[in-house]
Amino acid sequence: MPVRHVDRLRRALVETGENKICVANGRLCSAQFSEQLRDLRGGAAPSHPFGTVRTIEIVKTPQGVADTASAHDWHTDGNLLLIPPRYFVLYFDRVDEIGGGISTFYPIRSLLSSLPWWVIEALATTQVKLAxxxxxxxxxxxxxDRCGLNFRWRFDKDLRPEVVDARGTQGKQAIDYVKEIxxxxxxxxxxxxxxxxxFVPNRLYLxxxxxxxxxxxxxxxxGWIE
Structure with missing residues (x-):
């Protein structure tokens, strides 16, 4: 019987609240990870893209930067969805042999609280396209949105915001400001x-x-959890 990661995660979530990054450890195969993901979603059947499993590793024909050896800049997941996932879960089947691939996290609320008001206004007003x-x-x-505060962020060679209508604000300058800070x-x-x-709250951490x-x-x- 596989180690019950989900039980450990649930205990950690009860102790720390669902606004924390939680970690458990044990051995799982892909099918067992799918089972754990289903348990975390309350037993719901997969409904693409939620509850489905993506394998991330270096491949000859990468879908994006995650499938290469390059660093991955800070971002939130699911930015092209109408409602991005509230959480995502990562399982490390193998790690980098020389210690690369260090995971980095930064609290979104800490970032937003450090921004000047003109940037906040522009981010909340400017219409952008992600494609x-x-x-x-x-x-x-x-x-x-219906799940609370939602900050979509991705700015790399695969995906970056394109200003469609700044609506009287400094939209492009605000995006550049966030990227720089x-x-x-x-x-x-x-x-x-x-x-x-x-287990990571997608809406709280880059x-x-x-x-x-x-x-x-x-x-x-x-795996993503809605």
Missing amino acids: RDTFRWTGTLLAI MTEKHPIEYAARRGDLI HGRSPLALESSRRLYR
């Missing part, structure tokens, strides 16, 4: 171990990772 392959989303990077922030760093299962070895065998499974 990748056949997927499109248009709206404001900062908003309130992130370089001055000091994130939480975590060197995951093989077998780590990490996340990223450091570069990997060029031939890294690092492999992890990721």
Whole structure:
């Protein structure tokens, strides 16, 4: 019987609240991770993209930066969805041989509280477009939806916001300001171990990772929870 990661996570969530990053450790295969993900979703059947499992590792034909050895800048997940996931879960099946792929996290509320008002106003007003392959989303990077505060952020070679209508604000300058100020922030760093299962509130933390070895065998499974 597999280690009950989900039970450990639930105990941690009760103790710390659902606004914390929680970690458990044990050995799982992909099918067992899917089972754990279903349990965390209250037994709900997979409904793409929620409850489905994505394998992230270096491949010859990458879907994006996550499938390469490059560093992954801070971002939130599911930015092209109408309602992004509230949480995501990562399982580290294999880790980088030379210690690369350090996970980084930064509290979104701490970032927002450090921004001047003109930037907040622009983020909540400017209409931007996010587009990748056949997927499109248009709206404001900062908003309130049915799940609460929602800050969409991704700015890299795969996906970045394109201003459609600044609506009288300094929209482009605000986006550039956020991009620049992130370089001055000091994130939480975590060197995951093989077998780590990490539960992250997507709406409360930006996340990223450091570069990997060029031939890294690092492999992890990721699932979203609505």
